[in-house]
Amino acid sequence: xxxxxxxxxxxxxxxxxxxxxxxxxxxxxxxxxxxxxxxxxxxxxxxxxxxxxxxxxxxxxxxxxxxxxxxxxxxxxxxxxxxxxxxxxxxxxxxxxxxxxxxxxxxxxxxxxxxxxxxxxxxxxxxxxxxxxxxxxxxxxxxxxxxxxxxxxxxxxxxxxxxxxxxxxxxxxxxxxxxxxxxxxxxxxxxxxxxxxxxxxxxxxxxxxxxxxxxxxxxxxxxxxxxxxxxxxxxxxxxxxxxxxxxxxxxxxxxxxxxxxxxxxxxxxxxxxxxxxxxxxxxxxxxxxxxxxxxxxxxxxxxxxxxxxxxxxxxxxxxxxxxxxxxxxxxxxxxxxx
Amino acid sequence: xxxxxxxxxxxxxxxxxxxxxxxxxxxxxxxxxxxxxxxxxxxxxxxxxxxxxxxxxxxxxxxxxxxxxxxxxxxxxxxxxxxxxxxxxxxxxxxxxxxxxxxxxxxxxxxxxxxxxxxxxxxxxxxxxxxxxxxxxxxxxxxxxxxxxxxxxxxxxxxxxxxxxxxxxxxxxxxxxxxxxxxxxxxxxxxxxxxxxxxxxxxxxxxxxxxxxxxxxxxxxxxxxxxxxxxxxxxxxxxxxxxxxxxxxxxxxxxxxxxxxxxxxxxxxxxxxxxxxxxxxxxxxxxxxxxxxxxxxxxxxxxxxxxxxxxxxxxxxxxxxxxxxxxxxxxxxxxxxx
Numbered sequence: 001x002x003x004x005x006x007x008x009x010x011x012x013x014x015x016x017x018x019x020x021x022x023x024x025x026x027x028x029x030x031x032x033x034x035x036x037x038x039x040x041x042x043x044x045x046x047x048x049x050x051x052x053x054x055x056x057x058x059x060x061x062x063x064x065x066x067x068x069x070x071x072x073x074x075x076x077x078x079x080x081x082x083x084x085x086x087x088x089x090x091x092x093x094x095x096x097x098x099x100x101x102x103x104x105x106x107x108x109x110x111x112x113x114x115x116x117x118x119x120x121x122x123x124x125x126x127x128x129x130x131x132x133x134x135x136x137x138x139x140x141x142x143x144x145x146x147x148x149x150x151x152x153x154x155x156x157x158x159x160x161x162x163x164x165x166x167x168x169x170x171x172x173x174x175x176x177x178x179x180x181x182x183x184x185x186x187x188x189x190x191x192x193x194x195x196x197x198x199x200x201x202x203x204x205x206x207x208x209x210x211x212x213x214x215x216x217x218x219x220x221x222x223x224x225x226x227x228x229x230x231x232x233x234x235x236x237x238x239x240x241x242x243x244x245x246x247x248x249x250x251x252x253x254x255x256x257x258x259x260x261x262x263x264x265x266x267x268x269x270x271x272x273x274x275x276x277x278x279x280x281x282x283x284x285x286x287x288x289x290x291x292x293x294x295x296x297x298x299x300x301x302x303x304x305x306x307x308x309x310x311x312x313x314x315x316x317x318x319x320x321x322x323x324x325x326x327x328x329x330x331x332x333x334x335x336x337x338x
Numbered sequence: 339x340x341x342x343x344x345x346x347x348x349x350x351x352x353x354x355x356x357x358x359x360x361x362x363x364x365x366x367x368x369x370x371x372x373x374x375x376x377x378x379x380x381x382x383x384x385x386x387x388x389x390x391x392x393x394x395x396x397x398x399x400x401x402x403x404x405x406x407x408x409x410x411x412x413x414x415x416x417x418x419x420x421x422x423x424x425x426x427x428x429x430x431x432x433x434x435x436x437x438x439x440x441x442x443x444x445x446x447x448x449x450x451x452x453x454x455x456x457x458x459x460x461x462x463x464x465x466x467x468x469x470x471x472x473x474x475x476x477x478x479x480x481x482x483x484x485x486x487x488x489x490x491x492x493x494x495x496x497x498x499x500x501x502x503x504x505x506x507x508x509x510x511x512x513x514x515x516x517x518x519x520x521x522x523x524x525x526x527x528x529x530x531x532x533x534x535x536x537x538x539x540x541x542x543x544x545x546x547x548x549x550x551x552x553x554x555x556x557x558x559x560x561x562x563x564x565x566x567x568x569x570x571x572x573x574x575x576x577x578x579x580x581x582x583x584x585x586x587x588x589x590x591x592x593x594x595x596x597x598x599x600x601x602x603x604x605x606x607x608x609x610x611x612x613x614x615x616x617x618x619x620x621x622x623x624x625x626x627x628x629x630x631x632x633x634x635x636x637x638x639x640x641x642x643x644x645x646x647x648x649x650x651x652x653x654x655x656x657x658x659x660x661x662x663x664x665x666x667x668x669x670x671x672x673x674x675x676x
Contacts, residue, residue: 276614
């Protein structure tokens with residue numbers, strides 16, 4: 001048993017999410033039943049998809065129930081076990097939620113996974129070697145299907161997903177062009193991640209201006225686009241797509257607060273014979289082993305680089321999450337819980 | 339040699355196309371060179387894609403050059419031949435354009451194709467057993483990928499393409515729902531073509547109203563959508579798509595005059611994990627033999643039904659074409675040239 005601080009969803013956002021939507025409580029972890037494991041969380045992952053769960057609307061995911069801990073990926077250490085597959089000291093990845101501890105029914109396959117931290121830092125299992133990395137891998141490899149010599153563009157390019165998309169595209173012989181918010185992020189994307197170019201969308205007032213910048217950064221047009229944000233950025237990239245281009249629709253963070261976010265010129269999808277496909281990585285478990293093998297090796301050998309923004313303490317999670325939605329983080333947003 | 343009336347593209351539309359964009363001329367057909375064939379056209383096909391060619395903008399197809407006969411599919415009879423593969427009396431399909439005769443270099447593979455009119459009427463080679471039919475077949479079979487028990491929706495359902503989409507979907511065990519303009523077309527789609535339901539989009543002032551009607555006509559949601567029109571209809575159907583639905587983007591006639599035609603809620607593509615793909619059937623020649631075999635058999639045995647609207651005389655082509663763009667035709671729009 002342990003004192004366990006949790007962040008609950010207290011009420012649903014009206015438009016933009018605020019800290020008042022959340023509530024901090026302290027509970028005691030229950031005694032373990034047979035098959036259960038008590039995990040102490042080291043890191044909590046903050047991800048844009050969580051904003052969608054806060055709404056009550058029909059979406060791809062069930063809404064987060066009010067009065068329950070916010071959903072979230074976690075890494076930590078087993079500190080007590082009544083399950084023979086896990087023993088105290090094991091490092092594990094799970095979906096423990098916004099709390100310091102979780103009692104997990106480890107008899108259910110997939111709820112908790114042991115990981116090796118010899119060559120890959122524990123926190124990376126929430127980033128490039130976790131859900132964001134596999135998201136990048138799936139959207140790029142299975143939807144954008146990059147071929148050597150083609151141009152791949154990704155939005156939110158310095159983020160947990162986008163940074164991996166561009167590095168994987170480079171490894172496939174593509175020109176990788178990022179779109180990110182601000183000169184610091186753009187410099188990082190090019191200088192440290194090795195993208196060929198990066199455009200600061202904040203320097204452009206509208207899709208037309210951004211489209212002109214893209215013309216320069218992607219002089220041969222765009223063959224694959226990995227979309228994390230939607231809105232003006234999608235309009236701009238769409239105008240630069242080559243015939244038979246592929247668009248992986250991973251996120252549309254620009255519309256998460258419910259403001260209207262139309263696509264200005266859908267007829268380009270026809271005239272350029274584009275394929276556009278939305279996806280959720282959790283529905284494609286069949287690719288996880290192959291993707292994680294490549295990503296784990298990439299991180300262990302230093303070929304896949306990544307950056308983390310770490311907030312300290314469970315109390316900091318709401319502010320850090322709201323910052324993430326506004327792009328205030330740099331790379332993967334984590335909350336350190338120990 | 340023959341006196342040959344032609345309709346030229348005289349000038350480009352400013353917004354909506356009008357008869358003044360066209361010009362009727364009479365020329366003499368040139369003497370045949372070796373390898374050439376003189377074809378007398380029996381029917382000219384009018385199709386929405388021609389409107390796109392009239393513009394000078396970057397599009398999937400090269401713009402129609404000013405002062406030349408409008409492009410168009412034709413069926414006719416060989417009346418003179420200096421090519422051993424063709425003899426006078428042969429029935430042929432080609433892309434002869436808006437004119438009474440065409441001199442065709444029949445040495446080029448694919449420019450002219452002999453057809454058998456024993457069981458299939460000559461004009462059907464411009465409709466269900468021609469480009470429109472193969473368009474329906476490709477978009478449905480290769481993009482919508484219908485499975486028995488699913489629901490397939492098609493817009494412009496009484497038209498040359500849409501009518502085939504629904505009948506093919508029925509043959510695959512799907513529920514077929516049409517969207518068409520007016521009660522007569524809707525009645526035809528259900529009573530004669532055998533669709534399960536048809537919605538008159540003209541009875542709905544906005545996408546929301548149309549979406550509610552679709553909820554009734556497609557109570558289990560929409561798994562495959564074959565899009566011929568765009569605009570409000572696309573918005574409405576998008577709101578009814580089931581998870582993992584497929585949308586074949588074949589035409590967006592609503593936007594051909596250049597008016598803005600945004601997609602209201604593209605985030606549905608993500609939340610429902612949809613696949614949307616634009617295509618042009620001429621780029622998928624590999625499916626034509628299989629598609630034409632099924633379509634030819636369907637028409638010959640009466641299982642695939644179709645309707646034609648026939649304008650008389652080359653002079654009537656411009657008016658008939660403008661009517662087609664407004665949905666005034668019923669089924670395949672042809673011009674009879676003999």
